[in-house]
Amino acid sequence: MDVLYFAWVRERIGLPKERIETQAATVADLIAELKAREARYEAAFADLSALRVAVDQELTDFDASIAGAREVAFFPPMTGG
């Protein structure tokens, strides 16, 4: 699946998008997998209360399933308007 990062999450991880092969069942499992990879992921996902997630472009929760998802995006709380 494609994993996308926006705003300071993108800056902290150092890329806007990457393709990840994973067996993770939920968003939380995917985060645990990413955090185990490298320190920059550990830093980006250190405080989940400062993050939001969208699965296939719909806002959702960290316990949401990602089975069959094409796209998971992580970003800080939104500041439009």
Add this chain to the structure above:
Amino acid sequence: MRVVVQEAPFDFGAEAAAFARGRTDLGAIVTFSGIVRDVADGLSVMEIEHYPGMTEKALEKIAAEAEARWSLGEVLVIHRHGRLEAGEQIMMVATASRHRKHAFEAAEFLMDYLKSRAPFWKKEHTEAGTGWVDATEEDEAALKRW
């Protein structure tokens, strides 16, 4: 419903004039425009990042929710992204209804929701440096009244 996400400036006057033109059944039109505000350190650029694809869907969902809650004849949302200077228009919403109460309330609802539920992120570039604008508790609390 019309939802537009674009980098280019828009003509607020022309959009407002064209909005719901010719509809004789709608007695009330409310328009709001958001302007890039200068900050204490002197804003050089406001950079607005968004999530192409999801942004349009999220705005359409918010506009559809407004149409479901209030009796609206027309709804317009325009939101820009990219690099903007102080004084530039970031976005506008317009609502039209038979009576003003629906148009006013729906416009406020649209503003409250698109502030914290549409995937935009603002980064301020000032003489003192750059920084992402934090979401505020007030913004989140504003959703609770709807």
